[in-house]
Amino acid sequence: MNIKYGIIGLGGIAQVFAGALNTIPDAELTAVASGNRERAEAFSKKFEASKIYDSYIDLIHDKEVDVVYVALTHNFHYDIVKMCLENGKAVLCEKPLAINKKDAEELIALSRKNKVLLMEAMWTRCLPSFQKAKEWVDSGKIGDVRLIDAKFCFNAPYDPKHRLFNPRLAGGSLYDTGVYVIEFTTGILGEKPETVSGFATIAETGVDDFAVINMSFKSGALAMLSCGTRAHVNKDAGIYGTNGRIVVYEFFSSKKCELYDNNNNLVESFEDYCQDGFVYQIRHFNKLFEKGKLESDIIPLEDTANCADVFDKLMNQWGIVGNI
Incomplete structure (x- = not known):
């Protein structure tokens, strides 16, 4: 069967998603919704959606739509995802699902209560290179993990109205890029941070x-992470263990990872040649939907809540919680 998607929020990330969706044989873009009719019509024409809505709730109420992909700015995620879950619609929501632990836990509880599939769109965890790196770690190829080093920083022109810098849109580097380095780390280790x-x-x-973010884990692993919107930084991630190390190149959109021993000898290399990494996330979500699952084993809801808890702790330390 074809799984029918509706998209709410038609910005740049939604275009990337829709392009990938149109390459998946068992999925189709059925409806799009935007407050800007002209944008919706242009998006619909480009990606061949059959329906256009001016109202988000009208799309959610569309009985033909199986899944809603939420691609709005972070500040709208909680309200829209909640409406979807209350109306029995499976949800794939752009990261972060929620900007605080309280909201994340409420949405997760509602998903479980109503038995509706919910997943944060942490697409990087679905990439074969991430899965290979995790396989190497889990099988003990580098011994006990002692350190993870990951950075996701770019240089954006300062514009106080842009979503990256606008507090009304839940702007900031932590929500935009920090979520990736945090969930890369917790995904590789399979545990939540203690400090x-x-x-x-x-x-x-x-x-x-x-x-810059530091985390410690019960296993003894440490993490040194960076996120930012005002300077370009190398995006290769390192996973260092007692018996070797792993390099995940351009971890955010990685197509390659390498395994080295303690003498810096290359032991194994993995490379993926897929041009659009979003397809792995969509395929994974489709399998969950077809099997009647309520959450992902690759991106479990507990990890999403734990990441939101990290947000809370850091925002409190930085004294900027009241601005969001």
Whole structure:
């Protein structure tokens, strides 16, 4: 059967998603919704959606739509996802699902109560290179993990109205790119952090624009993470163990990872040649939907809630919670 998707929020990430969706044989784009009719019509024409809605709730009420992909700015996620779950619609929501632990736990509880599939769109965890790196770690190829080093930083022009810097849109580097380094780490280790600390620089609008994050885990592993919107930084991630190390190149959209021993000898290399990494996320979600699952084993809801808990702790440390 074809799984019919509706998309709410038609910005840049929705275009990437829709392009990937149209390459999946068992999925189709049925409906799109935007407050801007002209944008919706252009999006619908480009990606061949059969229905256009001016109202988000009208799309959610469409009985032909099986899954809603939520691609709005972070500040709208909670309300829209809640409406979807209350109406029995499976949800794939752009990261972060929620910007605090309270909201994340409420949505997760509602998903389980109503028996509706919910997944945060942490597409990087679905990439074969991530899965290969995790397989190497889980099988003990590098011994006990002692350190994970991951960075996701880019240089964006400062614009106080842009979603990256606008507190009304839940802007800031932590929500936009920090979520990736945090969930890369917890995904590789398979555990939540015991302690979290960090430093951040604050933009004129009151949101964080660059941050370093340190985490410790019960297993003994440590993490050194960075996120930012004001400078380009190398995005290769390192996983260091007692018997070797793993390099995940361009971890955010990785197509390659390598395994080295303690003498810096290359032991194994993995490379994926797929041009659009979003397809792995969509295929994974489709399998969950077809099997009647309520959550992902690759991106479990507990990890999503734990990441939101890290948000809370860091925002409190930085003293900017009241600005969001």
